[in-house]
Amino acid sequence: MIRTTALTKRYGKVTAVEDLDLHVAEGDRFGFLGPNGSGKTTTVRMLLGLVLPTSGRVGLFGSSICRDSLAQIGSLVEGPAFIGHLSGRANLRLSDAAGPRGSRSSRRRRIEDALEQVGLSGVDRRPVKAYSLGMRQRLGLASALLRRPRLLVLDEPTNGLDPQGIREVRDLLLKLNAEGTTLFLSSHLLSEVEALCSRIAVLDRGRMVLQDDLSAFRRPTGLIEVRTPDLYQAEQLLGKRVEGTAPDGLLLVRHDDPAQLNVQLVRNDIRVVTLRPRLRSLEAAVLAATGNGSDRLAGAKDPR
Amino acid sequence: MIGVELRKLVRRPRTWVSIALLAALPTLVAVFLAVSDVAPRPGTGPAFLSAVLDNGALFPAAALAIVLPLFLPVAVAVVAGDAIAGEAQDGTLRYLLIRPVGRTHLLVAKLISVMAYTLLAVLVVSGVAYVVGTQLFGSGPLPSVSGTELSTGAATLRTVLAVLYVGWSMLGVAAVALFLSTLTDSPLAAALGAIALLVTSGVLVALEAAAVVQPYLPTRYWLAFVDLFRDPVLTRDLLRGTALQAVYIAVFLGAAWANFTTKDITS
Incomplete structure (x- = not known):
C-alpha cells in the first residue's frame, strides 16, 4: 500500500x-x-x-x-x-x-x-x-x-x-x-x-x-512474575532462580516454562495468587532505540 | 471545485458585509449632496460628482469613481489575500489538497471566486447607486462629460464597458494579492502587502518627480474609465490601462502558480 x-x-x-x-x-x-x-x-x-x-x-x-x-x-x-x-x-x-x-x-x-x-x-x-x-x-x-x-x-x-x-x-x-x-x-x-x-x-x-x-x-524476557503470600518459602525453594523480590509479595523468577514453575510451587504447598511471563514492553524497546525528543533542549552533549 | 469556491464565497458573511459597506459609501455621499444641494465645483472632487445634482442617472459612474481609489481595491485585496493564506491559516488547505484537489485547479477556482466577488461588488455598487441617484436627483437623458447627449443604448454600453474596465483593473489587484497569498500563511500579511503596493503606486502617481515610472504604475490608468463617457471616447489611456493590467495579471498569476505548485504545504 x-x-x-x-x-x-x-x-x-x-x-x-x-x-x-x-x-x-x-x-x-x-x-x-x-x-x-x-x-x-x-x-x-x-x-x-x-x-x-x-x-x-x-x-x-x-x-x-x-x-x-x-x-x-x-x-x-x-x-x-x-x-x-x-x-x-x-x-x-x-x-x-x-x-x-x-x-x-x-x-x-x-x-x-x-x-x-x-x-x-x-x-x-x-x-x-x-x-x-x-x-x-x-x-x-x-x-x-x-x-x-x-x-x-x-x-x-x-x-x-x-x-x-x-x-x-x-x-x-x-x-x-x-x-x-x-x-x-x-x-x-x-x-x-x-x-x-x-x-x-x-x-x-x-x-x-x-x-x-x-x-x-514484545518477546518474552525469560522472566516470570509470581505473586505469592508465601514469599519466604518460595525463595527457599527456588534459590538462585530468583532474580529479585518486591516487598508486596512479587517474585521475579528466571524460568523457561511458566506452567512447570506453577506445578513446582503448588506441589511444595506454596500458594500462588498470580503467575505470568514478563514480556519486554514496547516502551522499553522504543526508549532503547530513540534519544530525547527534539523539544528537550538540555545543554548536554549529544550522546551519539 | 469552482462551484465549491463560489458556494463558500456566497455563504461567507464577510462577502455581504463588505459589499454592503461598499454600497453604503456612495449612498452616504448622495444623501449629503441631496440634503445640502452643494455639489463640488466642476473639476474638483471625484469624477462626475459635480454633475449628478442635475442628473441622477450619472450617479453609478460617480459611485464607481468614489469607491475606486481606495475602498474597492482594499476589499478585493482582502478577499484575494485570504484566498490561499486563509485556507492555510484555518488548516483547511491541507485537507483540500489531500482530497485531492489539484493545486493549479485550486488556484484557478480561487481566482474565479475573487473575480466573481469583484464583479458582484461593482454591480451592486452601480445598481444601488443607480436607484439612489435617480430617486434623490431625478433622471434625465445621460449627458457625456464632453457635454453632448448620449442615447440610452450608447449610455448603457458605456456603463457596461466602464464596469468591465474597473473589474479588469481590480483583477490586477487580485493577481498581486493572490501571489502574496501563496507566499505566506497569514491572510492579513497578504492583503496588507497588496494594499502597500497600491498606496505606493498612488503616491508616485501624484508625484511629478516620478514621471518616468508613472506609465508602469498599477493605479496610473484606473480612473481612465471616465474617458468612456467622453464624446468621442478617448481610447488612449483606456487601451494603455488595459494592456498594463494584462501584464500585471499575467506576471503575478504566473508567479502565484509557479510558487504554489512547487511549495511545501506545512500549514
Whole structure:
C-alpha cells in the first residue's frame, strides 16, 4: 500500500527525514512512532503529497502519488480543520464536492454513514466553531471516512477525546481494519499504538531505527512474575532462580516454562495468587532505540 | 471545485458585509449632496460628482469613481489575500489538497471566486447607486462629460464597458494579492502587502518627480474609465490601462502558480 524508497527531506541544512524505507502492506495496522520533532509529520505530509521530497520516492498502491491514489486515502493530519461558520454536515458536503470520486447521488447517504460511524449522527445545525474538541476530532474522522478509503492515514486520531471516545474510535478502527481498510497511525502515544497496531516503525531524528511486527518487540524476557503470600518459602525453594523480590509479595523468577514453575510451587504447598511471563514492553524497546525528543533542549552533549 | 469556491464565497458573511459597506459609501455621499444641494465645483472632487445634482442617472459612474481609489481595491485585496493564506491559516488547505484537489485547479477556482466577488461588488455598487441617484436627483437623458447627449443604448454600453474596465483593473489587484497569498500563511500579511503596493503606486502617481515610472504604475490608468463617457471616447489611456493590467495579471498569476505548485504545504 505504501512503499517509500530512500525518502529524504532537507530544509536548508536541517535534515528532517533521511533515507526512509517504509513498507506498509495491505491490511496492516501500522503504527508510526517517534518522539516530537523526529520527522513523523514531515513523513506523513510527504506520503500525502503536501511536502515534496528532496530525494527518494513515495509509492502508493503500487504507483506514484497521483490524483487517483490520493482519492483512495482518508486522512487526518495534525488535527481536523473546518470552516468555522458552517455546520458539520455543510463542511462535509463542501469537502466531498471538492475532490474527484464524490458522486452527488450518494453524497447524503455517505455523509450520514460517516457521521453514524463516528457517533455524530444526531448532530444539529450549529456551526463547527461551537463544537467541542472531541466533536471536532470525530468530525475530522468522519471526513476521512467519507469516501470509504482503502487506506487511512491518521495522525493522533484520539487527540482530545475522553476515555470513552478513545475506546469508541479504537473499536471503529479495528472494525474498519477487519473489513479490509489498511491503517497507518502516526502517534507519540505508545499505549495507543500498542493497543491498536500490528506492525510498528520507530523514527528518531529523521531516521528509522526500528520496523517490525509488534510481537517481535514484545518477546518474552525469560522472566516470570509470581505473586505469592508465601514469599519466604518460595525463595527457599527456588534459590538462585530468583532474580529479585518486591516487598508486596512479587517474585521475579528466571524460568523457561511458566506452567512447570506453577506445578513446582503448588506441589511444595506454596500458594500462588498470580503467575505470568514478563514480556519486554514496547516502551522499553522504543526508549532503547530513540534519544530525547527534539523539544528537550538540555545543554548536554549529544550522546551519539 | 469552482462551484465549491463560489458556494463558500456566497455563504461567507464577510462577502455581504463588505459589499454592503461598499454600497453604503456612495449612498452616504448622495444623501449629503441631496440634503445640502452643494455639489463640488466642476473639476474638483471625484469624477462626475459635480454633475449628478442635475442628473441622477450619472450617479453609478460617480459611485464607481468614489469607491475606486481606495475602498474597492482594499476589499478585493482582502478577499484575494485570504484566498490561499486563509485556507492555510484555518488548516483547511491541507485537507483540500489531500482530497485531492489539484493545486493549479485550486488556484484557478480561487481566482474565479475573487473575480466573481469583484464583479458582484461593482454591480451592486452601480445598481444601488443607480436607484439612489435617480430617486434623490431625478433622471434625465445621460449627458457625456464632453457635454453632448448620449442615447440610452450608447449610455448603457458605456456603463457596461466602464464596469468591465474597473473589474479588469481590480483583477490586477487580485493577481498581486493572490501571489502574496501563496507566499505566506497569514491572510492579513497578504492583503496588507497588496494594499502597500497600491498606496505606493498612488503616491508616485501624484508625484511629478516620478514621471518616468508613472506609465508602469498599477493605479496610473484606473480612473481612465471616465474617458468612456467622453464624446468621442478617448481610447488612449483606456487601451494603455488595459494592456498594463494584462501584464500585471499575467506576471503575478504566473508567479502565484509557479510558487504554489512547487511549495511545501506545512500549514
